[in-house]
Amino acid sequence: MARYIALIVAFVIMIGIFAAGLDRDPTKLPSPLIDKPAPEYELPRVMDPLLTTGSTDYAGQMVLVNIWATWCAGCRTEHEYLLELAGRNEIPIYGINWRDDRDAALSWLQQLGDPYVASAYDEDGRVGIDWGVYGAPETFLIGAGGNVMYKHVGPMNEATWQGEFMPRIAAQTGATR
Amino acid sequence: MIPEIGHFALILALSLAVCQSVMPLIGAHRNDAALMSVAGPAAVGQLVFVAVSFACLAWSFLQSDFTVLYVANHSHRALPDVYKIAAVWGAHEGSLLLWILLLAVWTVAVARYSSELPRAMSARVIGVLGLLSFGFLLFTLLTSNPFERLIPAPANGADLNPLLQDIGLAIHPPILYTGYVGFSVAFAFAIAAMLTGHLDQAWARWTRPWTIWAWMFLTVGIALGSWWAYYELGWGGWWFWDPVENASFMPWLAGTALIHSLAVTEKRGLFKSWTLLLAISAFSLSLLGTFLVRSGILVSVHAFATDPARGLFILIFLGIVIGGALILYAWRAPGMDSAAGFRPLSRETFLLLNNVLLVIACTVILYGTLAPLLYDVFEWGKISIGPPWFEFAFALPMLPLTLLIGVGMHTAWRSQAFGALFAQLKIPGTIAIVAGIAVPTVFYGRFGLLVSVGAIAGFWIMTVSLLQPLRSWRRAPGTPGISRSALGMSVAHFGVGMFTLGITIVSAFTVEADLSVRPGETVEVAGYSFKLTDLNNVQGPNYQALEGEIEIRKDGKFVAELRPQKRTYLVQQSPMTEAAIDAGWNRDLFVALGDPLGNDAWSMRLQYKPLIRFIWLGALIMAFGGLIAASDRRYRLQATAREGTAALREEPA
Numbered sequence: 001m002a003r004y005i006a007l008i009v010a011f012v013i014m015i016g017i018f019a020a021g022l023d024r025d026p027t028k029l030p031s032p033l034i035d036k037p038a039p040e041y042e043l044p045r046v047m048d049p050l051l052t053t054g055s056t057d058y059a060g061q062m063v064l065v066n067i068w069a070t071w072c073a074g075c076r077t078e079h080e081y082l083l084e085l086a087g088r089n090e091i092p093i094y095g096i097n098w099r100d101d102r103d104a105a106l107s108w109l110q111q112l113g114d115p116y117v118a119s120a121y122d123e124d125g126r127v128g129i130d131w132g133v134y135g136a137p138e139t140f141l142i143g144a145g146g147n148v149m150y151k152h153v154g155p156m157n158e159a160t161w162q163g164e165f166m167p168r169i170a171a172q173t174g175a176t177r
Numbered sequence: 178m179i180p181e182i183g184h185f186a187l188i189l190a191l192s193l194a195v196c197q198s199v200m201p202l203i204g205a206h207r208n209d210a211a212l213m214s215v216a217g218p219a220a221v222g223q224l225v226f227v228a229v230s231f232a233c234l235a236w237s238f239l240q241s242d243f244t245v246l247y248v249a250n251h252s253h254r255a256l257p258d259v260y261k262i263a264a265v266w267g268a269h270e271g272s273l274l275l276w277i278l279l280l281a282v283w284t285v286a287v288a289r290y291s292s293e294l295p296r297a298m299s300a301r302v303i304g305v306l307g308l309l310s311f312g313f314l315l316f317t318l319l320t321s322n323p324f325e326r327l328i329p330a331p332a333n334g335a336d337l338n339p340l341l342q343d344i345g346l347a348i349h350p351p352i353l354y355t356g357y358v359g360f361s362v363a364f365a366f367a368i369a370a371m372l373t374g375h376l377d378q379a380w381a382r383w384t385r386p387w388t389i390w391a392w393m394f395l396t397v398g399i400a401l402g403s404w405w406a407y408y409e410l411g412w413g414g415w416w417f418w419d420p421v422e423n424a425s426f427m428p429w430l431a432g433t434a435l436i437h438s439l440a441v442t443e444k445r446g447l448f449k450s451w452t453l454l455l456a457i458s459a460f461s462l463s464l465l466g467t468f469l470v471r472s473g474i475l476v477s478v479h480a481f482a483t484d485p486a487r488g489l490f491i492l493i494f495l496g497i498v499i500g501g502a503l504i505l506y507a508w509r510a511p512g513m514d515s516a517a518g519f520r521p522l523s524r525e526t527f528l529l530l531n532n533v534l535l536v537i538a539c540t541v542i543l544y545g546t547l548a549p550l551l552y553d554v555f556e557w558g559k560i561s562i563g564p565p566w567f568e569f570a571f572a573l574p575m576l577p578l579t580l581l582i583g584v585g586m587h588t589a590w591r592s593q594a595f596g597a598l599f600a601q602l603k604i605p606g607t608i609a610i611v612a613g614i615a616v617p618t619v620f621y622g623r624f625g626l627l628v629s630v631g632a633i634a635g636f637w638i639m640t641v642s643l644l645q646p647l648r649s650w651r652r653a654p655g656t657p658g659i660s661r662s663a664l665g666m667s668v669a670h671f672g673v674g675m676f677t678l679g680i681t682i683v684s685a686f687t688v689e690a691d692l693s694v695r696p697g698e699t700v701e702v703a704g705y706s707f708k709l710t711d712l713n714n715v716q717g718p719n720y721q722a723l724e725g726e727i728e729i730r731k732d733g734k735f736v737a738e739l740r741p742q743k744r745t746y747l748v749q750q751s752p753m754t755e756a757a758i759d760a761g762w763n764r765d766l767f768v769a770l771g772d773p774l775g776n777d778a779w780s781m782r783l784q785y786k787p788l789i790r791f792i793w794l795g796a797l798i799m800a801f802g803g804l805i806a807a808s809d810r811r812y813r814l815q816a817t818a819r820e821g822t823a824a825l826r827e828e829p830a
Contacts, residue, residue: 015500
């Protein structure tokens, strides 16, 4: 009889694990870059191919780096929020337009609005590889020292900003003060 | 209007599912013939309404009715009609509907071909299937209604995921699902047996053909899925140990064990509680697979759009169905096993070993699939278990299994004399060892211990599988030949041998090269020269593509011209690699176009894959073996016997 009970107990444990797992987000992958220097890059801008933008533009500043593309549905979802966040002037947002078509990216920014200080045009996705991007949108929090403090996968919204980004920003600015 | 009819038909089907489960189950309990007789007609009625619902959804796709949210999200006007139909099951809601439709088809088949079953038994089986159907219908109606409207309608749809716009996808899910769902029949038989509290050899004889049919569909479905992944995902692998692949493979392993265990229960009346547990497991693993895929609890390339509410519903359903079955099992199984014995060297021992090894393999894969979740829940950090882990962990139980198959199939029931067994097997054993060492060395120019072990296992199973059919072919006139079920076993095992050989050779001798090629340039891979003769832009119905023309020659002789494409689907703007493959019985040449590298150069992935076709061919032969075994006289005999008694009764006294 004991083995039959054991079977049922094992099954109940499995169901318990599943129930616990339902609340978790499997896409929350830690980035190996956390607390490491953010990869450097220098790319043409989306708005003007003759100008470049890159990691030197925000040296010494705390910024968000947002990986986006016009083909990505999540980017469209978060776009409204990014505009709002940029409007609050809390933190500069730099964009990396990842594996995209320049014309599409241009009309996206013109029609929907441009939350970015500048967007780099990463046509072949090389910079995305350096950054360990596995799917747009992804948003990196870069500290004033140039280290990656946090990486968020998926669309940004107020809840993530308040819950994940703000505490880290507060901790960092508190520490440097 | 049409979508509302579909929605309404689904609700009617739900009501009928209630009748189909409650009334026959109560009827069987009270021995009330009137209540039991509801089972068949209710099952037929349910099938009709589910089919109407399915047809309504298909019609909405064909008409590009974008007021239906599901259609708007997964179709497009420019999508070819065949993919509009395939899009019906291209995402969560529709694939659930397909699942329910197939369950209804299986149920009606059981109702139709179960007239030789004791009445209470067939009423219980159909009642249990009705309960399952009720659960899935409720799930669909509450969380995943495919007929939800979208007002105002968009001008055009969001298109079907380009990965899924392929004939392999159009056909493999229905076949795979038929297999998955088919295990519900064995499950229902097991529940019915436990409800009555008694299980005899006749029960095993009824359950066996149903299990074999389901297993066959699952085998073909998995093989097609693997083939689809091979040419469509574009990087030349054929199995990725992705959670969704594992979800289809685990029920297959449990089902394979079940078929073998049923053989013992049918022939010898042994392993009864074990057989019941396997019948529960095979279907539970199918359900588990559904849960894993639909809840978004694991990351997978196959995972559909996910929703925690759906996950919770399936989890509760899973808990009720599997938990209920296990409790029933704990209550009934202890009294069932009979004490008939067998000798250590006997067919029973080998089938027991087969079962143990298959269950170990299945458990290992279950662990590997769930480990990332386990680590996450207990906050031990994130882990990712990759193909090397699975390959190693899976090979451990499989290698002894491949060697034991050959011995087991020539061992007698009850007791076997060692000398006679050895005399039978020494010739095939010698052939296998010689061929297993010679073939890699001679044809592929390299000797390796692991390769030879794999090749010996493959040749061993193939040669021993020929023994029985050969003996039957050369038998003295007038003596009985091999039975269908023994022939089916030989054929299926021959397939296992081909499969083993294919995997061994392809994993040892594949040549892969990622090269930069300019138009007009020639590169050499594995003795073949690949020349990129031209690059063109081509226009498809809903995509644009860049097409390379590659001429392949061997020793100056023309072999093939391949045209791999790099497609951009216009609606979703996603790039897709369409690999081109020159298939041969003994090797595939695989060409995929990569990204432009500048200066006119393109990256190209070129692969030489020896004997890769043996993998899928082996799987198809396994399924064909199942078909032969399922058509055995024994199973048809019941039908003829019934007709016979009917004829007797009609004779005037």
